[in-house]
Amino acid sequence: MHSLFVTGRLLSRAILNGIQNFSTATDPNLQRKAEPYLVSAVCGFSKDKKIQRLVRGQFGDDAYFMAKYKSAEVMGVADGVGGWRAYGIDPGEFSLHLMKTCERLVRLGRFTPTNPSELLANSYHELLHHKKAILGSSTACVVLLNRENSTLYTANIGDSGYMVVRRGKVVRRSEEQQHYFNTPFQLSLPPPSYRAGVLSDRPDSASTDNFLVEDGDVILVATDGVFDNLPQNIILNELIKCQGERCASRLQMVANSIAWMARSLSFDETFVSPFAERAFANGINTIGGKPDDITVILATVAI
Template sequence: MQSIYWTGRLLSRALWNGISNYTACTDPCANKRREASFVSAVCGFPKDFARGRIRKGQFGDDAWFNAKFKTVEVLGVADGVGGWRHYGIDPGEFSNFLMRTCERLVTMGRFTPSEPAGLLARSYYELLENKQPIPGSSTACVIVLNKETSSIYAANIGDSGFVVVRRGEVVHRSSEQQHYFNTPFQLSSPPPGHSGLVLSDRPEAADTSSFGVEDGDVILLATDGVFDNVPDQLLVTEMRKVQGERDPTKLQGVANSIAWMARSLAFDGAFMSPFAQNARENGIDAIGGKPDDITVLLATVAI
């Protein structure tokens, strides 16, 4: 009963946090260049309902943000590395600080829209310089939409990422960065005396890309709790349902569906998940999903 209660509460929070960023252009602006815009929604679940966060901007150790500045819209996710919990460190504090700082920098215009890796870098270095130490590690992915040029600029470090579906087919996706199996690239802030013992990558190592978007494109930005548990064909099937969709309620429904699918498969011990398949390719006999925090940001492009 408690799980049902928390699930309902989290779904309600996801619906409350759904984002609608589309404004129709009426006759007075008919002769102006049509700008691109996101219609977007968010949903997610913490791995542990009993201890997981449900506040805005976080699902467990995952964090996310959306922000605007003039002709730019930005979406981002970060996945706090849960292993820090064994050392008495809250993994969600690092990822949350990273995303909240990105959000602030965007709304203040203190970033270069064509350089999302620079946005991550500035947020990360602010974290390192914070008077109150915030130890931990996190993967991160940020995408920036230039509304005037209908262009996306993306930066990804680690195994969070994005997928773009156009007319039912995947046309763009991020590249996963792994040092070795189940050890993604990550931004880190080690506790004093542990610098040499902690894996840490520079934000400049992020994989970057840029591409044009078209009216109706569907973009999924998510943490590895989604990609490790939901096969690509299932993700694309869900994303096709909202191609060209401008109704935020319908978009929210599919975001909820993807998040719940990831949650269900993560705890299915008999399912051959993408994570289990990758484990077998690396000589590890595995089956089942990978329980993890789950964050889904789903957006369509309206021009």
């Protein structure tokens, strides 16, 4: 009799638990919403055609990073201002350190998962107080996916930028920040003797945005070497190929294609590039691509 009683209790409990679990699974208010995540790839080239030393996170004077912390995924690119080379300063040092500092702050959780502009500012301020001065200037673009609220937050200073494609259309694209033609906003740390005559924008001048992401969205983050040499329709045609892509290898092939096309057209002296069109609009009669470093980070949103 006792064993029958115990068996009955266990059976009742199992049925009750099953009912509770079924209720949890079917009640939309009790279900945990699936969080989005990014599938990503990166590719780039230095404008110098000679074989150079490979450095992780750097292509020529360009730099990039990708990092995760809990429910946040962050990506960024920076483009060192090449003019510093004439003064004996390596333009790639500033951009590389800026991105590496962003990466470290993310991995340590020392950032706000809704504010990439603050992350960029904190990275810049660390460089300002570095024991050994990291001299130079750089544009930068940082995008942050907050997986908890399915929102992409962006911060862009200068002419690096991002583009988001959804169902075959460009739904978001950053706008260049320019003081005047071919002179973008930039974060700077010049030598003391040059500070009076060097452009230096504050991190809080970065253009910011945020919007909800959807499954299948394609996110491109790139330096101006891409946007100056590839018309939007060419970029769009490539991004459409990887909508909803969850295979990193296939995504890598599209990233490679975008970077290679940008590099090839940058040396094409007969191509009417976006840069040439803007030059003409500013009274400069020129044609051809703009030789530059190329950095492409490509990601798709998966839910």
